[in-house]
Amino acid sequence: MNKREQLIDQLLKDLDAATNGAVRFISSRTSRRSFLGKFGTFLAGMGALPILPVVRDAHAQSSDDIPDMGNPDSCEYWRYCAFSGQACSCCGGTVTQCPPGSETATVAWVGTCHNPGDGRDYLISYNDCCGKSACGRCGCHRSEGDRPVYYPGKSNSILWCFGSTSHAYHCTLARIMGVEESNVAGQ
Amino acid sequence: MAMRLLTAILVLTSAATASAQWDTVLGDALDMPETGPHWVSVRGRGIAYLLNADTGKVGGTLDISNFTPAVRPAMTRDRIYAYGSFYSRGTYGDRTDVVIGFDTATTLPVEEVEIPPKAAGIGNPGMIGLINEQFIGVWNITPAISVSIVDLDSSEFVTEISTPNCAGIYPADRGFISSCADGTVQYVGLNENGEETSRSSSEVFFDLFEDPVLDYAVPSDDGWVFMTMNGRVHEAAVENGQISISDGWSINPPDTDATDRNGMPLSSDDDWRLGGNQVYAVNSKAEVLAVVMHQGGGQESFEDSGTEVWVFSTRSQRRGYRITLDDDETVTSVQMTQDENPLLLLAVSGTIQVREPVTGRLIRTIEDLSGTIQNLYGD
Numbered sequence: 211m212n213k214r215e216q217l218i219d220q221l222l223k224d225l226d227a228a229t230n231g232a233v234r235f236i237s238s239r240t241s242r243r244s245f246l247g248k249f250g251t252f253l254a255g256m257g258a259l260p261i262l263p264v265v266r267d268a269h270a271q272s273s274d275d276i277p278d279m280g281n282p283d284s285c286e287y288w289r290y291c292a293f294s295g296q297a298c299s300c301c302g303g304t305v306t307q308c309p310p311g312s313e314t315a316t317v318a319w320v321g322t323c324h325n326p327g328d329g330r331d332y333l334i335s336y337n338d339c340c341g342k343s344a345c346g347r348c349g350c351h352r353s354e355g356d357r358p359v360y361y362p363g364k365s366n367s368i369l370w371c372f373g374s375t376s377h378a379y380h381c382t383l384a385r386i387m388g389v390e391e392s393n394v395a396g397q
Numbered sequence: 398m399a400m401r402l403l404t405a406i407l408v409l410t411s412a413a414t415a416s417a418q419w420d421t422v423l424g425d426a427l428d429m430p431e432t433g434p435h436w437v438s439v440r441g442r443g444i445a446y447l448l449n450a451d452t453g454k455v456g457g458t459l460d461i462s463n464f465t466p467a468v469r470p471a472m473t474r475d476r477i478y479a480y481g482s483f484y485s486r487g488t489y490g491d492r493t494d495v496v497i498g499f500d501t502a503t504t505l506p507v508e509e510v511e512i513p514p515k516a517a518g519i520g521n522p523g524m525i526g527l528i529n530e531q532f533i534g535v536w537n538i539t540p541a542i543s544v545s546i547v548d549l550d551s552s553e554f555v556t557e558i559s560t561p562n563c564a565g566i567y568p569a570d571r572g573f574i575s576s577c578a579d580g581t582v583q584y585v586g587l588n589e590n591g592e593e594t595s596r597s598s599s600e601v602f603f604d605l606f607e608d609p610v611l612d613y614a615v616p617s618d619d620g621w622v623f624m625t626m627n628g629r630v631h632e633a634a635v636e637n638g639q640i641s642i643s644d645g646w647s648i649n650p651p652d653t654d655a656t657d658r659n660g661m662p663l664s665s666d667d668d669w670r671l672g673g674n675q676v677y678a679v680n681s682k683a684e685v686l687a688v689v690m691h692q693g694g695g696q697e698s699f700e701d702s703g704t705e706v707w708v709f710s711t712r713s714q715r716r717g718y719r720i721t722l723d724d725d726e727t728v729t730s731v732q733m734t735q736d737e738n739p740l741l742l743l744a745v746s747g748t749i750q751v752r753e754p755v756t757g758r759l760i761r762t763i764e765d766l767s768g769t770i771q772n773l774y775g776d
Contacts, residue, residue: 354695356699
């Protein structure tokens with residue numbers, strides 16, 4: 211069993227362990243675009259992220275230090291490379307915080323996006339905000355690296371409102387979870 | 398003379414209005430017209446339209462939830478089934494998931510079975526399947542993946558079957574098949590009570606990372622047709638619990654000296670990709686495959702709407718013709734009725750186009766109607 215098969219096997223075991231909130235990770239080569247292959251995919255349980263093979267804020271730099279060019283209301287915004295939905299910044303929230311009265315899903319799909327501000331690749335977690343009607347503004351569908359729903363960690367064709375009290379979709383965040391290790395090592 | 402003319406006018410006026418009657422004060426409601434193989438449902442948000450594609454007329458509607466991705470007709474039972482999620486206060490409050498049976502004559506919900514509140518709120522028609530003409534399967538994701546089974550004879554929830562990393566409920570043999578992340582199609586056999594009795598997987602025939610099959614399949618005479626993101630066509634069939642996968646062929650073949658049926662050279666058309674909500678449709682009797690296509694984009698554009706529809710002969714595995722839409726139009730769904738004189742239906746920019754599948758000839762355009770198109774018969 212080669213490495214990829216091992217990782218797939220692990221994913222298949224992990225994903226259905228009925229453990230909402232736990233980290234599920236698999237490294238994978240997901241796209242023809244080379245930078246997408248660096249991180250792989252996971253279902254982001256928000257509580258245990260330090261085990262991810264990416265450098266978190268404490269080890270690299272705080273998200274405040276990350277150059278953040280672009281307009282979060284625009285589909286062209288760099289964090290939205292694998293985005294699908296409506297931008298929360300257009301609905302009373304921000305790119306990282308849900309609008310008033312909505313609830314952040316604790317599980318998300320991810321993408322790896324290239325930040326033009328520093329030329330590095332970042333792992334982005336796309337958390338849905340739920341419990342209110344769809345915002346209906348600033349729709350965006352870029353979906354880089356998207357896979358079918360049988361591979362949930364890389365599929366945006368799912369209502370990602372898991373862990374919230376309602377699965378009514380409102381809008382989507384784009385939160386920076388880490389920076390690619392090779393980027394940091396090369397600094 | 399004038400008197401005679403006036404009399405004639407009065408007679409004609411009387412004749413013209415003779416068929417009209419006073420409307421009743423209270424009004425009344427119709428039953429659904431008789432349906433046939435050219436009837437389809439078109440799912441809008443919170444409603445499904447029942448459409449006669451032969452006339453372009455909507456015969457009735459079904460009230461579905463905002464979390465209902467598709468319906469599942471069971472015309473031999475005089476029912477159309479759907480599942481839905483309902484909150485006690487619209488988008489919040491207590492959640493209840495149910496499978497609903499709609500009477501095909503009145504369109505009213507007449508059956509309801511509560512299921513675990515795990516049903517996928519969005520998706521394609523593969524999220525709900527009619528198995529063995531007796532059970533409804535509902536695809537769940539929490540994100541753990543499973544299938545809820547409802548017995549239509551007893552109107553009871555039977556069980557929940559775990560189907561890790563597999564999607565779709567496509568009835569086959571005595572159970573259903575799904576496409577899976579490990580590159581296989583999985584078969585789950587059910588007994589007469591709707592409980593799992595067997596499970597098997599096909600050989601690995603695709604690679605999740607290189608060229609995965611879509612989580613969408615359409616029926617053929619022998620089984621189900623799957624397509625990969627790069628346009629490879631495979632047919633899956635189940636016999637005695639064993640799955641067979643056809644060798645497959647590509648709608649984007651390598652450059653060859655071959656020509657299409659019009660004698661035009663075939664090229665690989667590398668810059669074109671399939672994409673949409675219902676990306677392709679097959680009619681085995683007419684030996685036709687229709688695929689929604691757009692130019693440019695990577696594999697991830699598999700949900701993007703199309704600007705053309707490519708139509709292939711499944712016998713020769715060659716493209717017969719292309720439908721090119723107007724500049725301001727895009728197509729999201731394609732469907733074909735499953736009878737011997739099929740119709741090709743396209744969801745195009747808020748309308749439904751009805752075409753002749755072998756030639757592509759436009760028969761009619763139905764305005765102000767669009768969404769997921771499903772056959773009432775034959776799917």
